[in-house]
Amino acid sequence: MAEERAEEHEREEEDYRLDGEVVDQILEAVAAEDAPRLAALMEPLHAADIADLLEQIGGAERRGILRLWGREIDGEILTEIDESIREEVIDAMPREVLAEAVRELDSDDVVDLIEDLEEPQQEAILEALDDTDRAAVEQSLAYPEYSAGRLMQREVVMAPEHWTVGEAIDHMRHNKKDLPEQFYHVILVDPRMKPTGYVTLGKILSSKRAVPLTSIVEDSFRTISVYQEEADVAYAFNQYHLISAAVVDENDRLVGIITIDDAMAVLDDEHEEDILRLAGVGDESAISDTxxxxxxxxxxxxxxxxxxxxxxxxxxxxxxxxxxxxxxxxxxxxxxxxxxxxxxxxxxxxxxxxxxxxxxxxxxxxxxxxxxxxxxxxxxxxxxxxxxxxxxxxxxxxxxxxxxxxxxxxxxxxxxxxxxxxxxxxxxxxxxxxxxxxxxxxxxxxxxxxxxxxxxxxxxxx
Missing domain, CATH: 1.10.357.20 (SLC41 divalent cation transporters, integral membrane domain)
Known part of the structure; x- marks a missing residue:
């Protein structure tokens, strides 16, 4: 019985990592210039696995994949790719493919994507955005590096604090195209755009339409200054078990939101940086470095x-x-x-x-x-x-x-x-x-x- 559980655990682990046999097949397809075969092998892979593949292989093989399959790279893959090779990947992508990829992303992902790129690459990505999204990204880039302003996304689901559950649901249904792909809370704001609380989607869905939003707010609500260091933001999420947090400017007005995935990415980066620095190898080391x-x-x-x-x-x-x-x-x-x-x-x-x-x-x-x-x-x-x-x-x-x-x-x-x-x-x-x-x-x-x-x-x- 124990052996069966061990074998099952081993199979589960294999499901969550890039298989060496698949990598060999991908490299064979690249060497043979077989674009259809390469596309068939790459299609089932998760964006994170594709990013790992591009980071782990040599420069010649990476350029081969980008040449044969580069038009299939989307925004999710771009955000997963390590900074050490991100510029190389972006340079190899056709401009129209790059434009389509960045349009899929939330503003925080676009900021993370371009903040370490050279100016020509930054401009190429910014030109692909519509005027509203470009203005939001440029405003985020104006905040200090490693601050909450760089980490937050500008797409926020908010509601006036006097609304009911029914009004919030109707608003979201009528404006579903403007909603972020993922969100956890509806932020309540007063007439001066100052956040006063938030309500989970679960509470909204399980409450009657006439219930005021203010009666089902969460006790965990707290705001984060746009200038707060991202390491302190990650600490707050970990310490207080936050899922999302409203970001406010110097006048306490709502300007964005930070979600748990971004905070935990910062925490992971902090851990990695500490390990690398303790070993004296710098905090930017990557397996793809020359x-x-x-x-x-x-x-x-x-x-x-x-x-x-x-x-x-x-x-x-x-x-x-x-x-x-x-x-x-x-x-x-x-x-x-x-x-x-x-x-x-x-x-x-x-x-x-x-x-x-x-x-x-x-x-x-x-x-x-x-x-x-x-x-x-x-x-x-x-x-x-x-x-x-x-x-x-x-x-x-x-x-x-x-x-x-x-x-x-x-x-x-x-x-x-x-x-x-x-x-x-x-x-x-x-x-x-x-x-x-x-x-x-x-x-x-x-x-x-x-x-x-x-x-x-x-x-x-x-």
């Missing part, structure tokens, strides 16, 4: 790591005579440094994530610091016993076991404290904790680990 682009992103932080490694080596150089007189120290040094680095990374990862989710605040920071310090101390004591015994048996010297045990306690304690203090300090200074913390924490653990181990060895063993 060799030179990848080198450009990684080289600066490797250079910083080189400088910190030289600093750690300088500490070792201070104890050359000690190491020369007791070679066992050279064998055990990497263990102390490695354990400290791993312990620091554990605490650092938790701290950066807690800062990003706003779980680590001024009200609990010292409690968390104390907790991590105690955890580091206890872990240090545990591994001190292990490594002390190992060193004693390995080199038949009890004092050497005592030295590495003491160094282990010191380094794991310092690593735990540094793992939380460093990102906190960087945030206070206005720097991104995810971007620089790893390098500083590693430097601290290396320097402290080597200095403690070699210093204690010089004092106690020689």
């Amino acid at each position: 060799v030179l682009e990848t080198v450009r992103q990684r080289l600066p932080w490797l250079a910083v790591n080189l400088m910190t490694a030289i600093l750690a080596s300088g500490v070792i150089a201070l104890f050359e005579d000690t190491i020369a007189r007791l070679v066992a120290l050279a064998v055990l040094m990497p263990i102390v440094a490695s354990m400290g680095g791993n312990a620091g990374t554990q605490t650092l990862t938790v701290a950066v994530r807690a800062l990003a989710t706003k779980d680590l605040t001024e009200s609990n920071v010292w409690r968390v610091v104390r907790r991590e310090a105690v955890v580091g101390l206890l872990n240090g004591l545990a591994f001190a016993l292990v490594m002390g015994a190992v060193a004693w048996v390995w080199f038949d010297t009890a004092s050497l076991g005592l030295v590495i045990g003491a160094a282990m306690v010191i380094n794991l304690f310092v690593a735990a404290v540094a793992g939380i203090v460093v990102p906190l300090s960087l945030e206070k200074l206005g720097a991104d904790p995810a971007l620089a913390s790893g390098t500083f924490v590693t430097t601290v653990t290396d320097v402290v680990g080597f200095f403690a181990f070699l210093g204690l060895a010089g004092a106690l063993l020689l």
Whole structure:
């Protein structure tokens, strides 16, 4: 029975990912210049899978697909394509196909599509829009980058706050062509266009026509400033379980709406950015990047790591005579440094994530610091016993076991404290904790680990 469930689960997983066999068949059709075969293979694929395909294959194969099948690309596919190849795809599309594709999109998707493009590509897309849509997109682009104004869509379903359920239903039926493809709430506004609440579609459909809309509003209603940072918007959606939120200008008038799909996309981008920055590979890395682009992103932080490694080596150089007189120290040094680095990374990862989710605040920071310090101390004591015994048996010297045990306690304690203090300090200074913390924490653990181990060895063993 368990095997059957496992096989069923495996089949379900295969249904939700791009099949390798299909990719091979697509590439064979491209190589054979077989446009009908390529169209038949591409037609069943979801827009997200098509975007993944274009991102994962090589440049020559991608250009072949765009040449043979480019006229079939629609707006949904364009919004799924990664920014790293989006410009290439748009350049390859016939102008009339591009125009039709962008007309299908809501204003927020158009803004997301063009905000990182070069001016010629931006103008080509804007020219494809009618005057009303173009004005809405240009107004959104006028707001600061990474703000709610860039994230919101201008297509809003609203109703005067004095309307009844029946009036709202009639209005939507008579203006169905103007409704967004997807929406969750009807926003209630006062005569000055200030939002006062919202009603879910479920409540509207389940209520009698004479019921006033104000009597079935949701308690979760809240507004977002058009200038609020999109990371804070995503946090609000996640924290307060929002499905959509009204966006207001500086005069508290309704200008747009943000829906949960856009907020969760921002949250996903924030998570990805944190992971990439913690690894020192930049926040724009993509699988489709060229060799030179990848080198450009990684080289600066490797250079910083080189400088910190030289600093750690300088500490070792201070104890050359000690190491020369007791070679066992050279064998055990990497263990102390490695354990400290791993312990620091554990605490650092938790701290950066807690800062990003706003779980680590001024009200609990010292409690968390104390907790991590105690955890580091206890872990240090545990591994001190292990490594002390190992060193004693390995080199038949009890004092050497005592030295590495003491160094282990010191380094794991310092690593735990540094793992939380460093990102906190960087945030206070206005720097991104995810971007620089790893390098500083590693430097601290290396320097402290080597200095403690070699210093204690010089004092106690020689």
